[in-house]
Amino acid sequence: MQTASSIDVRARKAVLDTLAAAPAKALAELWDRWADKPGHTRVRGPEIGLVMIRGRAGGGGAPFNLGEATVSRASVRIVTGEVGHGYSLGRDMAKAEVIAIIDAMWQRDPDRVEAEIIQPLQALAAAADQKRRDESAATRVDFFTMVRGDN
Secondary structure, X not given: OOOOOOOOHHHHHHHHHHHHHOXXXXXXXXXXXXXXXXXXXXXXXXXXXXXXXXXXXXXXXXXXXXXEEEEEEEEEEEOOXXXXXXXXXXXXXXXXXXXXXXXXHHHHOHHHHHHHHXXXXXXXXXXXXXXXXXXXXXXXXXXXXXXXXXX
């Protein structure tokens, strides 16, 4: 078990990013296959709220409020004591709760969670990205200019 001080914050952020970005159906399928789901109690939520989306003019200029987005969140404590948090864009409270449970489980056994849930979701995301790149490449147009006469 990892202690709070030994948890790699960047690795945990990467795991939570992967879980939040995952399609709900794919996450649910992987979660359904998990054999020994831990018992858990809800610490907060699941609940739905709003967050302000901020942007920057030109990508690096002055920040401005772009608008609001709906977010689901949940916090749980699994029976072994770890507390997990889950956030997801949209109104899918079940997804937020599953993310929170997986976050707590990752704190206890990161290798198994990475192998059985995170890596398949990352592979799915990579395949979807490649498909988008391939579809975009199919519409690419190369322009060229021929020089006519003297300049």
